Amino acid sequence: MVRFLVVPQWQGSPAPRAMLLVDGASAIAGDLPRAATTVLDVPVEAGESLGTGVRRLSALLRTRELVDASMTADTVIIGGDCSVTVAALAALPGGTDDLAVVWCDAHADMHTPDTSPSGAFSGMALRAVLGEGEPQLTLTPGIARDRVVTVGMRNLDDAEVTALDGLTQLSVEDLDSPDALADAVEATGARRVWVHIDVDVLDPAEIAGVSSPAPFGLAPAALSAAIRALRSRVPLAGATIAGFAPRSPADAVDDLGALLRLVGAVA
Numbered sequence: 001m002v003r004f005l006v007v008p009q010w011q012g013s014p015a016p017r018a019m020l021l022v023d024g025a026s027a028i029a030g031d032l033p034r035a036a037t038t039v040l041d042v043p044v045e046a047g048e049s050l051g052t053g054v055r056r057l058s059a060l061l062r063t064r065e066l067v068d069a070s071m072t073a074d075t076v077i078i079g080g081d082c083s084v085t086v087a088a089l090a091a092l093p094g095g096t097d098d099l100a101v102v103w104c105d106a107h108a109d110m111h112t113p114d115t116s117p118s119g120a121f122s123g124m125a126l127r128a129v130l131g132e133g134e135p136q137l138t139l140t141p142g143i144a145r146d147r148v149v150t151v152g153m154r155n156l157d158d159a160e161v162t163a164l165d166g167l168t169q170l171s172v173e174d175l176d177s178p179d180a181l182a183d184a185v186e187a188t189g190a191r192r193v194w195v196h197i198d199v200d201v202l203d204p205a206e207i208a209g210v211s212s213p214a215p216f217g218l219a220p221a222a223l224s225a226a227i228r229a230l231r232s233r234v235p236l237a238g239a240t241i242a243g244f245a246p247r248s249p250a251d252a253v254d255d256l257g258a259l260l261r262l263v264g265a266v267a
């Protein structure tokens with residue numbers, strides 16, 4: 001049975017109101033089956049960069065320890081900012097040798113500390129999954145580039161464009177075909193797949209509670225159909241739903257329909 005691990009980490013986010021991610025995590029947690037849900041006690045203080053190019057590094061390392069102590073097979077991680085996936089993969093039972101990673105996000109998250117405009121680790125998270133960037137946080141070994149499929153990226157910083165070489169990239173339009181994602185993941189040769197979803201991959205008309213909305217995103221129905229088709233062909237090792245930052249409890253309620261559709265697709 002799937003377990004939900006709620007990780008209310010905000011310290012990886014570049015957003016001025018990053019702590020809304022903590023509210024987003026609890027709003028989703030409130031709608032999950034209690035017996036299957038663990039909420040991690042992530043300290044709320046900012047932490048220090050400790051001389052690195054990653055803001056709040058000490059807090060991110062603390063979350064990593066907490067996730068490491070709680071990961072089990074078949075875990076769905078609920079963020080928090082989207083760097084929580086790096087912690088989850090570092091602790092994945094069975095390791096990552098046979099794994100493909102699907103990264104659904106409006107942003108590339110392909111910075112290193114040297115190129116990041118913000119020092120926010122969420123903007124470096126996919127790069128860290130590849131094993132590149134700040135050594136205290138990168139996945140070791142990283143996931144090979146030919147095992148990574150990106151979905152719906154449309155808001156890239158200049159330094160990120162060439163860094164994407166070698167990753168399979170699916171656009172919002174590519175998902176008009178519900179089998180496109182399954183085909184791309186199967187082509188990687190991986191035997192299991194982790195699906196990471198930053199909810200800003202959805203169209204802003206479908207979800208208001210994101211800190212950097214990007215127009216022309218996915219419909220929740222298209223993304224969940226693609227994930228269901230994927231799961232019928234490649235088993236899921238786990239998943240992340242991150243980046244939900246509702247401005248008020250009433251806004252959170254408006255968005256829960258879209259979110260629960262995604263939860264249903266990965267759980």
Ligand SMILES: NC(=[NH2+])NCCC[C@H](N)C(=O)O
Nearest residue numbers: 014082107118120122123198
């Ligand atoms: N997944 C996200 N919301 N990422 C935001 C990244 C924004 C910007 N590229 C940065 O590094 O600061």
